[in-house]
Amino acid sequence: MNIGCSSSQDNDIAERLIDSIGSMGNVVIAFSGGVDSSVVAAAATRAMNRPGRGSCLAVTARSPSLASWQAELASRVAGEIGIAHDFVATDEIERDGYVQNGADRCFYCKQTLYEFLQPIAVERNAVILSGTNLDDLGDHRPGLVAGNLADVRTPLADLGIDKQTVRGIADWFGLSNADLPASPCLASRIAYNVEVTSDRLARIDAAETWLRERGVGDLRVRLHAGELARIEVMPERLMDVVELQQQDSLVAAFTEMGFRNVTLDLRGLRSGSMNEALVTLSSMQVNR
Incomplete structure (x- = not known):
């Protein structure tokens, strides 16, 4: 109910x-x-x-x-x-x-x-x-x-x-966090079957902190195999991330943190996006 x-x-x-x-x-x-x-x-x-x-x-x-x-x-x-x-x-x-x-x-x-x-x-x-x-x-x-x-x-x-x-x-x-966007644990940012390590968690934390300090609030930095960072932000903030690359050299900063490649997801922020592959796989199994 x-x-x-x-x-x-x-x-x-x-x-x-x-x-x-x-x-x-x-x-x-x-x-x-x-x-x-x-x-x-x-x-x-x-x-x-x-x-x-x-x-x-x-x-x-x-x-x-x-x-x-x-x-x-x-x-x-x-x-x-x-x-x-x-x-x-x-x-x-x-x-x-x-x-x-x-x-x-x-x-x-x-x-x-x-x-x-x-x-x-x-x-x-x-x-x-x-x-x-x-x-x-x-x-x-x-x-x-x-x-x-x-x-x-x-x-x-x-x-x-x-x-x-x-x-x-x-x-x-009267809670101050009434409108706080959901923010699951840092491990949820790591693609399934890519090992969770303290180093990777710290890298994600550092990357998200870097973006937050520059005014990008609701976001995720996803980590995929090959130490690839995939940035998700609200659609209206996509150009802000592009400008951060132009003004503050986002890629250089992320590379220094230990990422090898950096991408911006043009679909925007999607809560639980790492689960999309699981849903797709489940559908394929049902339809076989």
């Missing part, structure tokens, strides 16, 4: 979310600083401030796949919400299933995350919550399987709250 949401409904849906989380007792939230987990954290904080309720803690995984700006964002947004916040260092980069970067990479990433969160939850007699929303259920997200195996609760999806509704609730909560 998709709730849908107008501004007049934000309050009612937010209250339902608060009540739902409040009935769970103590909670530990897998917190990225993105809008989904922030809404869950904000609702949990409001729920736990009511008499007789439990406690809440937001935990952010710190690893090479976390973009440098996202760590600061998570700390800042947690402070705005007023929720206790910790970082935990995770070791997915040392796990073969993750490094090999097959179509199930996200499973190993989330499996690792929840393995590190479970002792924290046990110590606090708490359940683990994620920011999975209704729209996530229709995408290629093997991490959801890891969440199910670890008994992670998904209050947004369980209430039929989609991404648009999440943003409406975030705005009603």
Whole structure:
């Protein structure tokens, strides 16, 4: 069920979310600083401030796949919400299933995350919550399987709250990241079957930081075999990237970072574009 949401409904849906989380007792939230987990954290904080309720803690995984700006964002947004916040260092980069970067990479990433969160939850007699929303259920997200195996609760999806509704609730909560574009982990930028390494993750982080510092906000730098960088930006920003090459020698900067070739995707930014090959392959198999 998709709730849908107008501004007049934000309050009612937010209250339902608060009540739902409040009935769970103590909670530990897998917190990225993105809008989904922030809404869950904000609702949990409001729920736990009511008499007789439990406690809440937001935990952010710190690893090479976390973009440098996202760590600061998570700390800042947690402070705005007023929720206790910790970082935990995770070791997915040392796990073969993750490094090999097959179509199930996200499973190993989330499996690792929840393995590190479970002792924290046990110590606090708490359940683990994620920011999975209704729209996530229709995408290629093997991490959801890891969440199910670890008994992670998904209050947004369980209430039929989609991404648009999440943003409406975030705005009603007054969260500064209500309109923040989605920004999955850096490993999602690496083409499937190209190994995930700390060096490649750092290179992607450096390249995206270089572009952000020059005013290009919503973007991805995808890494393909042969250390090829494929830049995705919103269609209206394509010429801005071309101008960066002319003015600031973008290619020279990326080459210094370790990329061998640099391309600009004229189709523009597409969330989950690395999954397009998986969809094509699946269609070919069905039609054989």
